[in-house]
Amino acid sequence: MPRRFLTTPLDSLTIPGPLYSIQILQVGYHTPTPAGPARADGSITLISGGPLTVLVDTGGPWLRDRLPGLLQTHGVTPDAITHVVATHGHSDHVGNLNLFPQATMLVGFDLSRGEGIYLPNGLAQGVPFVLHPGHLEVAPTPGHTRAHVSLVATGTSEGTVVVAGDVFERRGDEREWRALSEEPGEQRRSRRRVLAMADVIVPGHGEPFRVASDSDRGRRGQEEEEEEEEEEEGSGREEEDGGGERGGGGAGDMATALKWDMGTALGTRGQL
Numbered sequence: 001m002p003r004r005f006l007t008t009p010l011d012s013l014t015i016p017g018p019l020y021s022i023q024i025l026q027v028g029y030h031t032p033t034p035a036g037p038a039r040a041d042g043s044i045t046l047i048s049g050g051p052l053t054v055l056v057d058t059g060g061p062w063l064r065d066r067l068p069g070l071l072q073t074h075g076v077t078p079d080a081i082t083h084v085v086a087t088h089g090h091s092d093h094v095g096n097l098n099l100f101p102q103a104t105m106l107v108g109f110d111l112s113r114g115e116g117i118y119l120p121n122g123l124a125q126g127v128p129f130v131l132h133p134g135h136l137e138v139a140p141t142p143g144h145t146r147a148h149v150s151l152v153a154t155g156t157s158e159g160t161v162v163v164a165g166d167v168f169e170r171r172g173d174e175r176e177w178r179a180l181s182e183e184p185g186e187q188r189r190s191r192r193r194v195l196a197m198a199d200v201i202v203p204g205h206g207e208p209f210r211v212a213s214d215s216d217r218g219r220r221g222q223e224e225e226e227e228e229e230e231e232e233e234g235s236g237r238e239e240e241d242g243g244g245e246r247g248g249g250g251a252g253d254m255a256t257a258l259k260w261d262m263g264t265a266l267g268t269r270g271q272l
């Protein structure tokens, strides 16, 4: 039986604080052309207002001359960016790392700062990397690429926001994401973890969208339903622990279990 998730468009590119605000500077896109090649660029997201100023993904190198202007629209210069999180190493996400040489860099599972100083971290072992306890952390979300990560912002006006790179291409991408995935089984698990914890998802190539809990269904009324297919790349075991529906029954416990143990993480793991 398909598991179902309820999503609705956010209809805004700004998510206010109270502390960190989230601004989507560029909505990513992915447009096939009749001749065969696709035209694409990744979403670029600015997180600011607190002690850290974080850019999640940088677009492709073709955006180099325009990215400073996009930042300036929100009063931010490139040298004010303290952290750059590149969700994965594809060119439409890492194309402008060079604009931020002073920033701490998290590129997939690689953490570096200064002139080539690489720092140990637990992302490859599934341990989130805390940027600001209680507010911002980077979580491993493998699948689209092996070392894919997502930025998790908690306590925004919309609740928990996951800037998810290409874990999600866009809202309603169920028929598309597998073709772009290095490890579909891993990615499906990552998608379910993100759906279980997020109130809002910023996908890599589309508009941000809300993920509604079951209790929201009646109140909001207008949700469309998305299906997460049961199709199994592996043994079938994954479906038993995948969970995915939010709220109701045992899903709350499942959602809690899938939050990468954030409560334990805060204040006890590496941070910058």
Ligand SMILES: [Fe+2]
Binding pocket: 088, 090, 144, 166
């Ligand atoms: Fe990608």
